[in-house]
Amino acid sequence: MKSEEIRQKFLDFFEKKGHKIVSSSPILSTDPTVLFTTAGMQQFKKYFLGEKSPFGKRTVSCQKCFRTSDIDEVGDGSHLTFLEMLGNFSFGDYFKKETIEWALEFLTKVCKIPSSKLWIGYFKGDKDVPEDKESCEIWQKSGIPKDRIYGFGREDNFWGPTGEEGPCGPTSEIHYDLTGKACPKGKDCRPNCDCGRFIEVWNLVFNEYYQDRNKKLTPLKQKGVDTGMGIERLAMVLQGKSSVFETDLFEPIIKEIEKQSSQPRAENPKAYRIIADHIKGAVFLASEGVIPSNLEQGYALRRILRRAIRFGKLLNLPKNFSIPAAQKITAIYQDIYLKVKAQETDVLTILQKEEEKFEKTLEKGLKEFEKRVFRRKPDKYGRIGVAYDQHILYGSDAFDLYQTYGFPPEFMREICKERDVQFDEEGFRQAIEKHQEISRAGAEKKFGGVGKGASIEAAKLHTATHLLHQALREVLGEHVKQMGSDITPQRLRFDFSHSAKLTEDELKKVEDLVNQKIKKDLVVKMEEMPYKEAIKSGALAFFKEKYPEKVSVYAINSWSREICAGPHVNHTGELGHFEITKEESSGAGTRRIRAVLK
Ligand code: SER
Numbered sequence: 001m002k003s004e005e006i007r008q009k010f011l012d013f014f015e016k017k018g019h020k021i022v023s024s025s026p027i028l029s030t031d032p033t034v035l036f037t038t039a040g041m042q043q044f045k046k047y048f049l050g051e052k053s054p055f056g057k058r059t060v061s062c063q064k065c066f067r068t069s070d071i072d073e074v075g076d077g078s079h080l081t082f083l084e085m086l087g088n089f090s091f092g093d094y095f096k097k098e099t100i101e102w103a104l105e106f107l108t109k110v111c112k113i114p115s116s117k118l119w120i121g122y123f124k125g126d127k128d129v130p131e132d133k134e135s136c137e138i139w140q141k142s143g144i145p146k147d148r149i150y151g152f153g154r155e156d157n158f159w160g161p162t163g164e165e166g167p168c169g170p171t172s173e174i175h176y177d178l179t180g181k182a183c184p185k186g187k188d189c190r191p192n193c194d195c196g197r198f199i200e201v202w203n204l205v206f207n208e209y210y211q212d213r214n215k216k217l218t219p220l221k222q223k224g225v226d227t228g229m230g231i232e233r234l235a236m237v238l239q240g241k242s243s244v245f246e247t248d249l250f251e252p253i254i255k256e257i258e259k260q261s262s263q264p265r266a267e268n269p270k271a272y273r274i275i276a277d278h279i280k281g282a283v284f285l286a287s288e289g290v291i292p293s294n295l296e297q298g299y300a301l302r303r304i305l306r307r308a309i310r311f312g313k314l315l316n317l318p319k320n321f322s323i324p325a326a327q328k329i330t331a332i333y334q335d336i337y338l339k340v341k342a343q344e345t346d347v348l349t350i351l352q353k354e355e356e357k358f359e360k361t362l363e364k365g366l367k368e369f370e371k372r373v374f375r376r377k378p379d380k381y382g383r384i385g386v387a388y389d390q391h392i393l394y395g396s397d398a399f400d401l402y403q404t405y406g407f408p409p410e411f412m413r414e415i416c417k418e419r420d421v422q423f424d425e426e427g428f429r430q431a432i433e434k435h436q437e438i439s440r441a442g443a444e445k446k447f448g449g450v451g452k453g454a455s456i457e458a459a460k461l462h463t464a465t466h467l468l469h470q471a472l473r474e475v476l477g478e479h480v481k482q483m484g485s486d487i488t489p490q491r492l493r494f495d496f497s498h499s500a501k502l503t504e505d506e507l508k509k510v511e512d513l514v515n516q517k518i519k520k521d522l523v524v525k526m527e528e529m530p531y532k533e534a535i536k537s538g539a540l541a542f543f544k545e546k547y548p549e550k551v552s553v554y555a556i557n558s559w560s561r562e563i564c565a566g567p568h569v570n571h572t573g574e575l576g577h578f579e580i581t582k583e584e585s586s587g588a589g590t591r592r593i594r595a596v597l598k
Contacts, residue, residue, distance in 0.1 A: 124151025395427020
């Protein structure tokens with residue numbers, strides 16, 4: 001069964017059972033406590049909590065998901081950063097019986113998987129939540145013998161909440177038996193065994209509880225169902241493949257890479273898989289307007305792209321190898337996710353630019369890495385350059401590579417691991433902190449010490465910068481992120497992610513919006529809190545590694561919320577009149593605005 005057919009059959013099956021087909025929500029989540037959509041239930045979270053669903057009580061979807069949590073596992077046969085999740089949902093309607101029976105009906109009748117291949121994991125209970133006996137019984141009544149049903153704990157069979165709080169509950173997981181043969185563990189070879197015999201295909205979540213911020217569980221008034229099945233894994237089973245990378249959702253991409261490489265895939269399957277997965281993730285993120293940067297979603301994109309480029313080097317792939325691969329990806333998904341096709345030119349430009357940018361520094365950076373890791377020491381005859389001693393990348397060296405060659409920290413960790421080199425985490429953290437102090441001192445110097453007039457001007461321009469940032473996000477879109485900021489006594493300068501020149505009309509709208517907020521004389525409030533909490537509360541941040549544990553969040557009304565060291569004014573009315581004096585490019589995908597207060 002082709003993947004297109006699988007997707008359609010799933011939606012049709014549940015539509016016939018009274019579900020409304022809802023299209024995938026974007027990967028860029030609107031929930032401020034998470035960066036990405038990682039599961040199908042996210043767009044329905046509020047309906048699980050009792051809000052009335054405009055789609056009715058039953059929905060079905062095929063959701064684009066992106067997660068970096070499994071990034072280190074990508075390269076095995078089944079883990080991915082980008083995946084599509086098929087799911088059916090009930091908000092206070094049907095519960096365990098229908099969910100289990102329909103899941104089995106879909107897999108055995110529609111997909112024609114022999115029921116003997118299916119094994120079940122269910123929640124065995126713990127001190128807070130009782131065993132899910134009901135599900136266990138329903139599975140048996142539905143024809144799965146007891147010896148293929150196993151109870152597991154929280155880690156495997158309890159799901160949620162996404163973010164800090166929300167609906168959650170026990171799960172039942174359907175595992176597919178790939179080999180039919182037990183590993184040397186014999187009877188103990190069962191679902192969740194690490195021998196590779198089983199692959200988890202479908203997760204059925206029974207939302208019965210609400211978990212609050214203190215991890216306290218309260219029964220939900222309205223019970224719900226949230227199921228999720230990765231289409232790539234189901235395709236792997238139905239197409240008789242031994243990994244998701246051989247299914248029709250990956251094969252054309254891998255073939256394209258193979259065409260460009262002198263090394264066949266059998267010699268380095270992991271590199272092929274990582275490249276294919278990461279470029280796919282990059283195409284989807286870029287198609288939603290994400291631009292590589294050093295912050296949040298942009299940083300995730302930069303990370304996967306740079307990792308793909310490095311593995312491309314290992315396979316000796318030519319320059320811009322990602323372009324034909326990305327075109328194959330567009331071809332696979334263009335009829336399902338229209339944005340992928342509509343944004344194709346932009347996406348390819350982003351890929352190409354990031355590759356060019358990184359290309360320039362990667363080789364030099366790698367040489368520099370080798371030099372710094374393997375420092376020579378005199379051998380026993382006193383000859384320099386014969387013996388090596390150091391198997392550690394010191395923090396200060398790592399910081400140089402990060403600053404000068406744009407090596408993301410985990411990228412360095414990975415190269416270190418491959419070469420059996422220790423990464424000096426603590427030293428790296430200290431180097432970042434030291435750098436922060438130096439830039440702060442520099443800023444003070446620029447303002448001529450703490451002269452009163454100068455510091456009032458600085459405070460005004462800082463507050464104006466926050467207003468500008470938020471205004472740009474409103475006028476141009478949420479993809480706008482701070483890439484840099486500089487304030488002198490005369491003006492502010494603000495760099496942000498956006499790919500096109502701003503039109504006269506856009507500039508005017510931004511300027512007007514800032515002035516409107518100044519006129520309203522809004523209160524500027526400062527609150528200190530741990531960095532993590534600040535991000536969860538929706539505060540914007542810049543360069544996440546550089547923040548201390550405790551940060552100041554400046555809120556202007558409920559309109560703008562940003563982490564900043566200040567100083568700021570107390571009321572926006574103090575700013576006077578805001579005027580943009582210049583708008584220009586500041587590197588690939590970045591624009592720069594200069595503005596003054598009059
Ligand atoms: N939310 C669950 C998951 O992501 C089921 O959809 O696995």
